[in-house]
Amino acid sequence: MLPQGTGTSGTARIDNLRQRLKLRRGRAFLITSLINIRYLTGFSGSSGYLLITGEGCYFFTDFRYQEQSKAEVVSCEIIITKKDPVGYIIKSIEKKGIKHLACEDTLSYRQFAMFSKKFQMTALKDTIEKIRLIKDEAELWHIRRAAKRAEDAFIGIKPQIKAGVTEKAVASMLEESLTAQGVSNMPFKVIAASGRHAAMPHAKPTDKALEGGDLLILDWGGESDGYYSDMTRTFLIAGGNDLSKKREIYDIVRNANREARNSVRTGQSAAEVDMAARRVIADAGYGQYFGHSTGHGVGIEVHELPYISAVNRKQKLEQNMVFTIEPGIYIPALGGVRIEDMVCVTGDSPQMITNLSRNLEII
Ligand SMILES: [Mn+2]
Known part of the structure; x- marks a missing residue:
């Protein structure tokens, strides 16, 4: 199923991290974020610590994960901790002659205090997250598959979305359809927000039935082997009258989405992409109704x-970064529109990961 020779091995990722860290003798990096541990080692369990030294890589977990870690963890020595794992890990790190220990800035204060008694501590921010910014071919393959599953799941239930059906029913149909497509772990609960609820960017589905003339925002995601997708489409429910303002804001958001996508290229700043969307909405007079980042x-x-986002001027876009473009306009009482796509940065124009039509559909 996976493309061959895609460089997805944990060894390559750990080598990359070690090169960036330039660990000298007596220094090590302790990784506690389970998401980062999964990225570096393949371990998908719920308890583990990863220690990187200049020479070695050590994965600590408890007896519950003895077999799972043997099957999943690549390129690390696996150490099964006894009771009091943190005490055990501290002793083990001391034995390696480590004096300076870097940790992630997300380490709990309680554990930070325990490690501080024995080591000189430094907290690192986003070290592994910055490596994760650039996706390799295997990651892109899973992200694309996640998005395909999400789009197919939607297409399967689309005929059932119509006036009279509740937001909750729409959300649960879509969730069942995602599961049927092979999504085993949804990135978030499906958002189905209609009418005045659509003015809330993250509304929870309610028992409200869809009514003619409602804007319906659907925001949902797929998954493939732990990789996610995220997309939003807005529809107009057939019926109702005086739809001119709803059509107007739809067109503005669609233009903002297109302008932002067209601005994506290597070397561009993240802030410029945000501004490309924001400019369209502000120029149309709706700037105050677009309150989140792009x-x-x-x-x-x-x-x-x-x-x-507008404040992220220093972040330059690079080949194989993957992100969403999701401008929106939300007007209290009237409703809202959001059109969210996923792109992969490629040269001068991005590759689209999501492909469902962006034209206003009346359903
Ligand atoms: Mn999103």
């Missing part, structure tokens, strides 16, 4: 680097 990275987390 996008976010997607991979083994559904929200990860890079953040496509």
